[in-house]
Amino acid sequence: MRIGSRAELRILAGGVCAAALALSGCAQQAPAPDDRPLKVELAGSTRVPAPTQDRMLLWGDTHLHTRNSVDAFGSGNATDIDTAYRFAKGYPVVFPRTQQRVRIDRPLDFLVVSDHAVNLSINSRIQDNDPRLLKLPIGKRLRQLYEASGARALTTSAMGGSNLTPQERKEYADTFHTDEVLHDSWQGQIDAAERYNEPGKFTALIGWEWTSAPALRNLHRVVFTNVGGDVATKFSPFANWMSERPEDLWNFLEQTRDRTGADFIAMPHNANLSDGRMFELTDSDGNPFTADYARKRQAWEPVTEVTQYKGTSETHPELSSTDEFAGYELRNMLLTGVPTEVSAGSYVRGALLRGLAEEQRIGVNPFRYGMGGATDSHTGLVSVDEKNFLGKLAEDYLPKDRLGPDKVPIIFPAAEMSAAGLTGAWADENTRQGVFDAFRRREVYATSGPRMRVRLFAGYGFAAGDEKAADFGTIGYRKGVPMGGQLAPSTGVAPRFVIRAEKDPMNAGLDRVQVIKGWVDSAGKTHEKVFDVVWSGDRRIGANGKLPAVADPVDKVHWRNDWNAGASELATFWSDPEFDPKQRAFYYVRVLQVPTIRHHVYDALALNIDPATLKLPTTIQERAWSSPVWYTP
Template identity: 65%
Template structure:
């Protein structure tokens, strides 16, 4: 059984606030900046922003709109900040700030088959079934070709057999894979922009989402020595891990796998049995821990942190939720679908078998199928080319698709603390989990955990350098307590082009001495004008959004929040994790912009017109 508790005011003596009536201990350990902050010191690592989950028309589902979505080179160019053409409309689009890295995660199943047929690639058109698929494309359009490529009913039995034999052959896959590699090599600029080579493993038993994005540290020469593993070649994640091990032994390439959209898995993503239905053992847990260091907490198709049914005392649990199957059929909220529950389950498994299978770091990504990594609510480019225009998303002409864009948000991004902007450095940051996710904004977030910090350390100009020396960064494991109490040194800085910050919270999960799972939310730093209530909650920051113009002001909130927090409820005998959640002030959600542009009353749309964007750090873990 899981018990959910809120901290009381008494247990929050070290919470950060700058109010005159706040506890003295809070004021001593807090730092709140109401004006624009100076550049945040980063010590010996740099903050890189990237998207590990973008699809081009080389993905069969992205090709369902025909050539309305971007080719792989346009996707890379857009991420690098270069103006490109949106294929459906012919207009120029450009990202406001270039990304530092990108993974083109086109599906291994059917990789580039549709786009190569559309381009009349002679190396694939030599197959009779490719010629038949070309006829479908010409006569009925991209959706018909995608339907055929995904195994639906518009091919005869003989044609279907030919498709399975020829379009899934190693020869066809090798040509498609080399195209992905060549594109990455064309756009990789070490020190400026990193193109990580990867794909998506699209495993979905009974349409329960078990997908993983995969990327490698390898360059093109090594990546050419293997083919990506597709879902139809596997029966579960164990097959993916075996492939990684075999390929690394043979070629030297290493891999990271990233589960995504656990919210669409109906509890399957973080279930506690293997593909055979057997409980985890230590060997399985070690494999999962090694190959899956991080998880995608947010993207266009919803957030996967937690659910109000699982965390009823978390007032921010109801954030961009889509609890359903890949078909759009609603499902019950289950612990196996959400990350916070998984983190708790992982510690419980560690107590049982000695290894934590779910020791996940946290990132955000987009899962864009337009080819364009789009995270701005004010300039959301949609999930697919067919829902790019405002009229496609709202009103009588809205496109009827499984994941309507009006119900999505323009999320998310990965923040990575890396030594350099290159493939190996970014890969290493993922492996050590020194990464975090945001719902789109580029907030800077540092977290160091240890035992010997002073309250003034959060003010240091060499904050990061000192943090590495005194403790462990996000993603790390705390040393044994030895009579001490864990401290978290936290600094969060607003996106320089975005909204102010509402608050910083610490989310703690632990396994009690009774073996039960618990979680608690602590408000630890917040902007001026508020004090904690007796139950540990905090009044709302306010709302400056003008629903008639879709504008807001930074007249509330803080530009920077920093605090040194000491766990007031620490028990050295209890296994625990801690992660930081940073909440922005309310800002306009993307459908509000669309509604106003179309002359639709926002009140007539059953979606909250504002959003409180956020960041989630990777956890740190304490093991007794």
């Protein structure tokens, strides 16, 4: 096996860029704190020098599967890697299931094709009559199965091998779980990324998915690198047949970096399917965290996936009982679809809170995660539009496959999912290194699909009016830190936040902007609170401390969205009214749209089914989550 290493990690605290926004005329905001500029020398933060110019907002998906993933291959997906890249870049392509022409609504700026390292491209290479595999006895046997029984037979062989004899199953592992076969497949992934990478226009990040799932508890990580094909060919991806321990993955990344100079980011995904394992408080051997463990985890895992097709992993109502928006697109279960108990170890907010407590105990935060969104599409197509959701799996693409008496019985039915998500990255340039650095700085945020423009800066020198400034980004970098950054200790003054959000011009307006705060007290107990800080319309926070829900603008007779409802822009200057300079804390922003129609409603209407008769919500309140800013005494 080719192994690599790590040189010194560049962990940067970053900045956020923005276009000038004016407050919407209909926007309301929470009462401002005393907004006189503070005359303190402590300007803000622990960060790298501010950029010399404002950063650009780039949109991408870090989690996409093509037919080179065994599960995608067997679920009716024949979309090859070239089609996946062409679709992401905005070209019309043919959807293999129906042979119809499909096209993304807007091209992406970057993409990680993250096919599973385990059995990478084995099925597609057999289908394509690759002579390097067909010369092998087990390769010939698989080709016979494919000709006799089709694509699903190959996936059955790869995932348990119930259609193989015990000897053939052993031969499969002995032959295909080798560096020689894996690296041939890996070279195909590299070559495709090189064909479609266009510095300055479109970034094809080279990556894979490490698919660890002990006892079917999801510990998967999407891994991507900053380097091009000339360096990526010097290693093979780390697969779960090598080890299912995250610590071994991080060691591989460290060794590979030391040997080749390639840097890596490993992103946990679908913590909601981990049964509490993703963010549990022990290592793989059951030992409590040490400072060294926490440093290594924080270094290799700066960002985690908070939303995708298979559910949202922000939080859960059982964990955040006072958060009225905690019940968003929940799917708390195993990879098999079996429900599990709710655990803080399955949710990102739980991890952020646990990270504060661990930092108080051992001096290092193992869970200092930024927020990313991705699709986990297994069709090869990035589909995040509720109005035209192409589904997770090609086998339930058609309306009749999703609803009604003929619906396809699968573990991940499209009707129970939403078309999520994307990552917005504030980058210096649209290149592999530029995008990679944004993730390393945690200067990224997640959305459930719509391209809302979100910015957050925190510091001690901000004043009311900074949130409206035409040079907002320049002011933000000069006076504080952006999302993903870390504030320096306070002299007793509460940090100040300037926040701006702008609606996706092709989607609905904004309902509200919230700040989610988490903190740990002197006894090590964690707490959380949600603050509504600016909102649309003339609503007022009631005696119960809650902002009334925005009026639902969806026409449920003709089933039409009101694209003019809500605010086009929301901005605010806010300071924590409950700040305690002795307590560790994090703050992140959540932006909510007004309700819009959920995708399965369109399928129901097309099938002449009353959407109200389905046991599914008919509307969805799309949202964005910024990476946090951390405060450490």
